[in-house]
Amino acid sequence: MSQRQPRSFDWVLFDADETLFHFDAFAGLKRLFARFEVDFDTAHYEEYQQLNKPLWLAYQDGRISAKTLQEQRFTLWGERLGVAPGELNSGFLQAMADICAPLPQVPELLESLKGRYRLGIITNGFTELQRIRLERTGFAEHFELLVISEEVGLAKPDKAIFDHALDAMGNPARERVLMVGDTLSSDIQGGLNAGLHTCWYNPGAKTNDSGIAPHFEVRCYAELQAFLAS
The missing domain is CATH 1.10.150.240 (Putative phosphatase; domain 2)
Incomplete structure (x- = not known):
């Protein structure tokens, strides 16, 4: 796991498509x-x-x-x-x-975080898919927060969608919120715009030539699980 300085977090926020769920x-x-x-x-x-x-x-x-x-x-x-x-x-x-299916190690990761972190989702996906998929996989019970761009009229990387989420979360300290996602231009840039810590989920070991610098990078969720357990 590549990282800058490790921090303690109260909330972990996730993207949905290609972060929690395979999207074919x-x-x-x-x-x-x-x-x-x-x-x-x-x-x-x-x-x-x-x-x-x-x-x-x-x-x-x-x-x-x-x-x-x-x-x-x-x-x-x-x-x-x-x-x-x-x-x-x-x-x-x-x-x-x-045809939805969780990505590898996601069920184990969510189970390991239960009771230790407050969990949420911020997705640019659409309501008709997101809600039914969370129910069918049983993941809905893990998340206190579900922010869907279609419902709020805002999309990542706009800082405003993160501000909306943080209001719903009771406005925790932003440095104690970690945003996890697979897309640098929306998940990571959006988290940075909002003053959150960010973790790039990069299972394909893609080269980052975007100029967007996440605080952390993981290639698999076992790495993130170990980091958050430390």
Whole structure:
């Protein structure tokens, strides 16, 4: 585990997608479009991502709403199939909930933190997926706080979504809150913007050439579990 100076924490906040849960969008889209007898392949997926990725950036920058993102990413497929984009989006989120799975070591990590830290989630994901997934995995009982960007009209890395979360947490000392996430540009930059300590979950050992400097970095949750137990 690479780190700066270790600190003591009262709260540990997590991102959701690819931090707590595996998020296989391609598998979810294949499952969705199979209902319409479409053999969704990698070329289709690349086409989808050409729309989806810029929309996510616009959403994180506060330039479009969650509703706009969810509908516009399915505009082309809606036209092809004669189906409302919102209906396709809902079907996709349902498919993702059906195939959801925790990432390795997450159940063990959460169990080890029970009663020792107060836990929360701040996610840019959408309500229709996030809440049902937490219930199905049994993880909901571990978290006192669930902040979903769609519900509050703010998205990471905006400091305001963290301020909203901290208000709901009773405004603990920010230096005693640790934000854990897989995405430097939203999770880590957002945590830094809010004055929190940050931990980059980097299981793929990606090179960080972003200029964003997390306080800590882990390659697996056994490392984080050991660190928080010390």
